[in-house]
Amino acid sequence: MSPTAERSNKQTADRGYWLVKSEPEAFSWEQQVARGVEPWTGVRNYTARNNLRAMRKGELAFFYHSNTGKEIVGVVRVARTAYPDPTAEKGDWSCVDMKAVGPMPRPVTLAQIKADPLLEGIALVRFSRLSVVPVTVAEWQRICNVGGWRRK
Numbered sequence: 001m002s003p004t005a006e007r008s009n010k011q012t013a014d015r016g017y018w019l020v021k022s023e024p025e026a027f028s029w030e031q032q033v034a035r036g037v038e039p040w041t042g043v044r045n046y047t048a049r050n051n052l053r054a055m056r057k058g059e060l061a062f063f064y065h066s067n068t069g070k071e072i073v074g075v076v077r078v079a080r081t082a083y084p085d086p087t088a089e090k091g092d093w094s095c096v097d098m099k100a101v102g103p104m105p106r107p108v109t110l111a112q113i114k115a116d117p118l119l120e121g122i123a124l125v126r127f128s129r130l131s132v133v134p135v136t137v138a139e140w141q142r143i144c145n146v147g148g149w150r151r152k
Contacts, residue, residue, distance in 0.1 A: 015058075015059060015060075016054070016055065016056060016059045016134065017059065017060055017061065017062075017134065017135040017136070017137065017139075017140040018051070018055060018059065018060070018061035018062070018078075018132065018133065018134055018135055019061060019062040019064055019072070019123070019124055019132075019133050019134075019135050020040060020061045020062070020063060020064065020076065020098070020131065020132050021064045021065075021066040021130075021131045021132070022063070022064070022065065022066065022131075023065070023066050023067045023068065024065045024067075024068050024069060025067075025068060028065070029063050029065065029073040029074045029100075029103070032063060032074070032076065032098065032100045033074070033100045033103075036099060036100065037079045037080075037097050037098070037099045038097065038098055038099075039085075039086070039095045039096070039097050039098075040052065040095050040096050040097070040098050040132075041085050041086065041087045041095040042085070042087055042095075043085070043093065043094070043095065043131055043132060044088075044091075044093065045129075045130060045131065047127070047130055048130045048131050048132040048133075049092075049093055049094055049132075051130070051132040051133060051134060052082050052094050052095065052096050052132055053082040053094050054134075055078045055081060055082065055096050056078065056081060057078050057079065057080065057081050058077060058078060059077070059078045060075055060076070060077055060078075060101065060140075061075070061076050061077075061078070061098065061135075062074075062075060062104075062135065062140075062143065063075065063076050063098075063100075064124070066131075069107075070109060070110040070111075071107040071108060071109040071110065072104050072107060072108040072143060072147060073103060073104055073107050074100060074101070074102060074103045074104055075100075075101040075102055075103075075104065075149060076098040076099060076100055076101055077098070077099045077101050078096055078097070078098060078099075079096075079097040079098060079099040080096060080097035081096060082094040082095070082096050083095065083096075102149075104147040104148070104149055105147060105148035105149065106146070106147050106148045107147065108143050108146050108147040110124070110125075112146060113125065113143070116142065116146070118138070118139075118142045119139055119142055119143070121139075122135070122136075122139050123135070
């Protein structure tokens, strides 16, 4: 089952949760905060693109630093739903606008996630090459607890 299909099975009808990855050398949490609202562009995987298209305005996502750091460092909110990615030279690609909500008080590392039995099925690990994946309500709550995140 694809991670997009799992969304409907594991998330509530009123809110979806996500995780978006960025290499901090290319686009960091600090840059997201400084820019406020920023288009999440450059996704060139069909499943990840479909996940972007499934996002609804107001939904929350973990901001994950990939490659360097490998940790959840903040939370963003979908500020605008999917529209054509202006960076795509060809093809049917989409982006969404993300707004920084706040930093994760205690960044949650990939090692912590892999070691936590409550997170054994998380798409971040199962579909490690995808840059945009859904997060279940239980996974969201667990990561928030580990990272000290309180809803803002």
